[in-house]
Amino acid sequence: MVLAGLVFAACGEPNGGPSAGGAAAGLGAGAKAPRGHWYKSQDAGAIDERAEAARALESIGYASGMEEGSSRFGVLAHDATRAQPGLNLYVSGHGAEARLVEMDGTLVHRWERSPLTIWPERADLGFGYFRKARLLDDGGILAIFEGKGLVCLDRDSNVRWSYDGPAHHDVGVLPDGRVFSLDREARIFASIDPERLLLDDRITIFSPEGEVLQQVSLMGALMRSPFAERTRSYIRTKIDEIVALRAKTRERYAEEIARDPALLERFRFTGDVFHTNSVRVVSEEVAAAIDGLEAGWFLLSVREMNALIALEIEGDGAIARWYLDGSWQMQHEAVPLPTGRILLFDNQGGRRSGVRGRSRVVEVEPRDGAIAWEYAGAGARGLNSPVGGSCQRLANGNTLVIESTAGRAVEVTAEGAVVWEFVSPHRAGEDEELIAFLPDVVRVERSTVERWLARGR
Secondary structure (H helix, E strand, O other), X not given: OOOOOOOOOEOOOOOOOOOOOOOOOOOOOOOOOOOOOEEOOOOHHHHHHHHHHHOOOOOOEOOOOOOEOOOOOEEEEEOOOOOOOOEEEEEOOOOOEEEEEOOOOOEEEEEEOOHHHHOOOOOOOOOOOEEEXXXXXXXXXXEEEOOOEEEEEOOOOOEEEEEOOOOOOOEEEOOOXXXXXXXXXXXXXXXXXXXXXXXXXXXXXXXXXXXXXXXXXXXXXXXXXXXXXXXXXXXXXXXXXXXXXXXXXXXXXXXXXXXXXXXXXXXXXOOOOOOEEEEEEOOHHHHHHOOOOOOOOEEEEXXXXXXXXXXXXXXXXXXXXXXXXXXXXXXXXXXXXXXXXEEEEEOOOHHHOOOOOOOEEEEEOOOOOOEEEEEOOOOOOOOOOOOOOEEEEOOOOOEXXXXXXXXXXXXXXXXXXXXXXXXXXXXXXXXXXXXEOOOEEEEEOHHHOXXXXXXXX
């Protein structure tokens, strides 16, 4: 049962049901795809209410979706004279796979591994898809099953190692080969609320072979920092919102809850107070360009706080060293640039700035949070991805923009001209009218994959 105005679907959970068919083979294929994580058209007036409710769910809930599938899909535009050459690695809510494709959409390589083949004893897994995939030098990948686990696959999709903890959103590799990922844990923090569970985000660090070496708490890092009182005040305000939301839910759905008292507990009011959604290591080059950041720190995008926070790991713990907020709202994918700015996908700040859509990609000045550059969509169609969203600054200065809920990616110049466009072919829903969530597309240099690709030919 789904109650109007609220949604039980989570950030990494399917909105659809059980799989209904195989995935399309390549960008241009139109074969029926599994019912995965999708976003359906709805009354725009319901978006804010759903997002407000979703933010209170432990499962890191998102608003129910927004986009219907189009009859036009695949690579719709490609200006080879202005687009950055390379290949595209993408993951999609239709299923547990990652695809490496040419600029024209031709399939080059595919990795696939369902969660039940990795953790067959876990009956809780259900449907799963890759939320993020990082390509390794030898053709392997690291892939996140949102909130369910992390897996390292070789080029032939064999499992090298796996982690069955609640990894989520992002994964990367340190220069020495160690792996880091976002993780989370529901805990009680007595100094804030002695009874209420709060969802704490963590950075988990693994050996190259997958052994857990260290886990550090974001809450602990903030409570040890100069930002402790600001964080404590923010969380207490969030708890008040959670209490009010629970009361509102009980009142609004009194008849349904009277018939089924357990229904209210399906809204897991544990307090997703952070919802960290990206993590990057600050490089020497970036540290030299951005005053206040040091090489080796971890830069986090903390969605619920509308903040970018840098942590330094010290011994067994961490401390927050740097904090920045600004005009952005509910952002994703904060990427520090060697130019001295930070690129991020601003999911909902566009509506406060008078741009075409609700969303935009922005370059932020770290010294004061000022917006130095933005892309908010072309023509009458504004950029709009209330949740998800990603971005990448390419070698030629263009920017790759992923409009996740629309299943769409575009490469744009600094002037905002679209020089490459891709719309996902993957569909979901009873009549395949829904477009699969498109969490990420990454442009890959051809030279980095030629060696391992040649071995498999």
